[in-house]
Amino acid sequence: MTRRGFVTAGTWCVDNNKLIAAWPQEDTASEVLAIDRQGGGSACNLAIDLKRLDRDMPVETIGLVGDDENGRFLADQCDAHGIERSRMRVVPGEATFSVDAFTIAGSGRRTHLFYPGVAKLMSPDDFDFGQTQARILHLGLPGAHQTMDAPWREEANGWVAVLKAARAGGLETNLELMTIAPERLAALTRPCLPHLDYLIVNDFEIGAAAGIATRIDGRTDLGAVRRAIQAALGSGPMRVVAAHFPEGAIAGARDGGLVAIGSAALPEAEIVGANGAGDAFAAGLLYGLHEGWDLRRALALAHCAAAASMRKISTTAGVASWRECLALGERWGFRAAPG
Numbered sequence: 001m002t003r004r005g006f007v008t009a010g011t012w013c014v015d016n017n018k019l020i021a022a023w024p025q026e027d028t029a030s031e032v033l034a035i036d037r038q039g040g041g042s043a044c045n046l047a048i049d050l051k052r053l054d055r056d057m058p059v060e061t062i063g064l065v066g067d068d069e070n071g072r073f074l075a076d077q078c079d080a081h082g083i084e085r086s087r088m089r090v091v092p093g094e095a096t097f098s099v100d101a102f103t104i105a106g107s108g109r110r111t112h113l114f115y116p117g118v119a120k121l122m123s124p125d126d127f128d129f130g131q132t133q134a135r136i137l138h139l140g141l142p143g144a145h146q147t148m149d150a151p152w153r154e155e156a157n158g159w160v161a162v163l164k165a166a167r168a169g170g171l172e173t174n175l176e177l178m179t180i181a182p183e184r185l186a187a188l189t190r191p192c193l194p195h196l197d198y199l200i201v202n203d204f205e206i207g208a209a210a211g212i213a214t215r216i217d218g219r220t221d222l223g224a225v226r227r228a229i230q231a232a233l234g235s236g237p238m239r240v241v242a243a244h245f246p247e248g249a250i251a252g253a254r255d256g257g258l259v260a261i262g263s264a265a266l267p268e269a270e271i272v273g274a275n276g277a278g279d280a281f282a283a284g285l286l287y288g289l290h291e292g293w294d295l296r297r298a299l300a301l302a303h304c305a306a307a308a309s310m311r312k313i314s315t316t317a318g319v320a321s322w323r324e325c326l327a328l329g330e331r332w333g334f335r336a337a338p339g
Helices: 042-053 069-081 117-121 158-168 182-195 203-210 222-233 277-290 295-309 322-332
Strands: 006-010 013-020 032-040 059-066 084-091 098-104 110-115 136-140 172-175 198-202 240-245 248-253 258-262
Touching: 006 042, 013 069, 032 042, 032 069, 042 059, 042 069, 042 136, 042 277, 042 295, 059 069, 059 117, 069 084, 136 158, 136 277, 158 172, 158 182, 172 182, 172 198, 182 203, 198 203, 198 277, 203 222, 203 240, 222 240, 222 248, 222 258, 240 277, 240 295, 248 295, 258 295, 277 295, 277 322, 295 322
Parallel strands: 006 059, 006 136, 013 098, 059 084, 136 172, 198 240
Antiparallel strands: 013 032, 098 110, 240 248, 248 258
């Protein structure tokens, strides 16, 4: 069987995106400038981003939603984008995972308040890879799913169990992380590293996974990022490990090569918010790798997709086709490669 496409699995939620003038102090108020409801979460965002990059790319998904209006909204999002959702399970009596996502106008800084709802019930038993035609699994999010985060039978956690099942079923694997306390992130992530083909994360997350401080006084320590990437590559069979940050990205490959490329120089006037930019980056990089592109070109698409996503308040609405994204990069140019 020739495999093609992706299966995105794990977090599906509804994002109530709100653009605000400033973050208020307690017992005060701040004006909401815009409101937008979209699907969110690692499985949702990457699935929609991939279909926006290439509407002909096969994308399947696995996840849990509640039997409520939010769950029906997410099912409709799948159908609207052509995402195969036969393994999206509806759980009666439970609320769908939801997030209030606040973005500060001007700075683009984000604050997320989430209600996990049905997410706490998701377990490795909800993941069936027996019939999938996909080539790459994108899985997340450790730290947001109570049962998956806990030990599962003989495994350190449910994420390890799912990754092992996926690889046994012939899938290549990628794990998305979330920015939580570094000790917690490390505890959840390190047992997963031997079961990954790809790891695409931000500078903080790669540092936490490797046990190396990669941000010093709020700035990215590029040397530390490189060391953390090499440490991650040394912990398992991963083909590519990439870390992104506002100025650029660094990726390491199994052959020992490191590639650094500056981010797309999106004009400030076009920036609405950074919510979903990391998902768009991962979608662009995984798409390029799936299509056999060299690592530098795949990183360029990742940056262009991330920058395109920042033109909208929601996580996915700004992403365009891969050709359009690369054209935006040619128009805007790229920042200098990280030194």
